[in-house]
Amino acid sequence: MHIEAQERDDVLLRRSAKGDERAFTELYRRHQAPLYRFALRMSGNVWAAEEIVQDVFMTLIREPKKFDPERGALRSFLYGITRNRVMKHLERAPRELLHEELDEDTVGQRGLGFEALTPAEWAEVRERREQVRAAVLKLPVEFREAVVLCGLEELSYEEAARLLDCPVGTIRSRLHRGRALLLVKLEMLRDTPKRAGASR
Amino acid sequence: MTCEEFELAGLDLETIQGDDPAHSAVREHLRSCPRCAALQENWQTLQADLHAVGAETQEAEAPARVEMRLRQEFRTRHKTVKARRAAVYAGWTLAAAAVVMAAVSWVNWRHENGKGSPPSAVNSEQGGNMNKTTPAGPELGETIVASNDAGEFTLLPGSLPGLLGDATVVRVQMQRGALGALGLTVNEERAADLIQVDLLVGDDGQPQALRLAQTTD
Numbered sequence: 001m002h003i004e005a006q007e008r009d010d011v012l013l014r015r016s017a018k019g020d021e022r023a024f025t026e027l028y029r030r031h032q033a034p035l036y037r038f039a040l041r042m043s044g045n046v047w048a049a050e051e052i053v054q055d056v057f058m059t060l061i062r063e064p065k066k067f068d069p070e071r072g073a074l075r076s077f078l079y080g081i082t083r084n085r086v087m088k089h090l091e092r093a094p095r096e097l098l099h100e101e102l103d104e105d106t107v108g109q110r111g112l113g114f115e116a117l118t119p120a121e122w123a124e125v126r127e128r129r130e131q132v133r134a135a136v137l138k139l140p141v142e143f144r145e146a147v148v149l150c151g152l153e154e155l156s157y158e159e160a161a162r163l164l165d166c167p168v169g170t171i172r173s174r175l176h177r178g179r180a181l182l183l184v185k186l187e188m189l190r191d192t193p194k195r196a197g198a199s200r
Numbered sequence: 201m202t203c204e205e206f207e208l209a210g211l212d213l214e215t216i217q218g219d220d221p222a223h224s225a226v227r228e229h230l231r232s233c234p235r236c237a238a239l240q241e242n243w244q245t246l247q248a249d250l251h252a253v254g255a256e257t258q259e260a261e262a263p264a265r266v267e268m269r270l271r272q273e274f275r276t277r278h279k280t281v282k283a284r285r286a287a288v289y290a291g292w293t294l295a296a297a298a299v300v301m302a303a304v305s306w307v308n309w310r311h312e313n314g315k316g317s318p319p320s321a322v323n324s325e326q327g328g329n330m331n332k333t334t335p336a337g338p339e340l341g342e343t344i345v346a347s348n349d350a351g352e353f354t355l356l357p358g359s360l361p362g363l364l365g366d367a368t369v370v371r372v373q374m375q376r377g378a379l380g381a382l383g384l385t386v387n388e389e390r391a392a393d394l395i396q397v398d399l400l401v402g403d404d405g406q407p408q409a410l411r412l413a414q415t416t417d
Contacts, residue, residue, distance in 0.1 A: 019278035021271060028270060033261035040260060053262045057270050061277055129256065132249040151247070152254035176208070182250075183242055 009074035010067070017064035028057055031075060034153065035082050041148045042086045044137045048093070052085040072165070079163040083145070090141065135185040143178030150175050201229040206236045353400050353409035357383035360408075367400045367408055382407060 009030070015023035032053055040049035059066070059081055067077045117125060136147055149160040150171065157175075161168045206229050230237045377391030400409040 016274075019282070021274055021278075024274050025267070025271060028267060032266070033259075036262040037257055037260050040257060041254075050262055050266055054266050054269060057266075058273060061270065061274050125252075128249065129253050132246075132253050136250075136253070147250070151250040152257075154251070154254060179243065179246060182246055183239075186246065186249075 010069040013060070013064055013067060013074060016060075024061070027060070027074075031078055032057070034075075035078055037153065038079065038148060039082055039086055041136070041152050042141075042144060043089055044133070045089075045093075048089050052082060052089060055085050056081045073162075076163050076165060080165065083164070087141065131186060132182075135182050138185060139178055139181055143174050143181060146171055146174035147178040147182065151179070201225045203229075203233060203236055206230075206233070207239070353398070353411045354384075355409045356407055359402075367402050370399045370401050371413060372397055372399060379410075382410065384410075 007026070009027065012023045012027045016027060035056060036049050036053045039052040040046060043049055043052070056078055060078070067074060071077075136144060136152070139147060145164060146160065149155045149163065150157065155163070157168045157171045161171045164171065206226060230240055373394055373396050375391065376393045376395050377386055377388075379397070380386045380391075396413040398411045398413050399407040402408045
């Protein structure tokens with residue numbers, strides 16, 4: 001069966017539920033990358049991210065009727081499942097917060113200007129990014145979600161709110177708190193003069 | 201604008217439109233407050249760092265093996281479902297066929313029971329077990345007529361009522377005219393009709409009495 005590029009997710013899902021493998025493959029290819037990135041950035045572990053994405057789509061194979069198109073888009077539904085799986089993973093392995101497994105293929109270096117850096121500068125940049133990544137992974141989960149979606153994935157507040165199924169104001173405030181915590185963790189406030197009468 | 205207000209709104213400077221009054225207020229506050237200016241600078245550095253970290257994994261996607269595993273699972277699952285569905289259909293078809301067969305058999309059995317035994321069949325019953333009436337003997341010189349009442353046996357001429365205790369009932373098919381040989385009066389016009397007759401046969405093998413069971417046309 002031919003798959004139209006713009007065929008709606010719910011139509012593809014219906015066909016997939018009836019055993020159309022091409023429809024399922026199209027759905028997978030359409031949604032796996034952002035879900036994988038979300039899982040990877042939330043967990044900091046490529047194996048966990050891979051397992052989570054696989055688990056999410058297994059759910060779609062086993063229980064396609066769980067998705068109700070009237071309640072929202074398929075992507076939001078899949079993000080919801082991904083979030084749950086990420087939470088479970090974090091509960092199970094809270095200290096497994098390493099990006100060490102990231103290889104050169106996963107961590108693209110395209111267009112990042114590494115070519116123009118001296119080895120010392122390159123090492124400094126790498127270290128700095130490692131600090132930022134580690135600081136993001138240490139954020140409380142609800143702030144981390146907001147930072148991952150709006151800061152790393154660069155979604156708009158509205159898109160993030162839709163995916164996390166919460167008001168835009170909540171995203172805005174979580175992002176604000178998350179960024180403030182990041183500044184503290186990265187000791188970027190160390191050199192900032194204290195506000196008169198402010199207590200931190 | 202105060203520092204608190206700046207922290208709430210000003211850090212998202214890029215999201216505030218240039219012609220928005222808040223924009224100029226933020227700019228004004230940044231010029232007058234070194235702390236907020238430093239905070240804003242750190243904030244922008246963090247934004248750039250986050251952007252760089254995000255860019256590192258911007259094109260990351262699940263390895264191809266995940267897709268392979270999922271497609272394999274998809275095939276297995278849908279094949280299993282199809283096989284199960286086929287088994288269910290086959291089961292229901294067999295059950296329906298069995299019900300139809302049973303119904304047809306029952307109807308046939310009922311039909312055959314309603315018709316009684318086939319015309320050529322011979323039913324034998326021991327006289328001790330049967331419910332038969334022993335008719336009284338005919339008067340001498342009286343014309344004997346076989347009764348159509350199936351419940352009554354008519355003694356044949358020369359038979360003795362007292363000797364019928366161990367008699368056997370034998371059902372036979374014959375022409376009506378043959379009744380004449382047993383000493384009965386026969387309507388000549390219907391002599392060729394086939395009839396079924398229950399004969400009460402005595403110990404000596406001779407018919408002692410008879411009754412008309414059923415006429416076959």
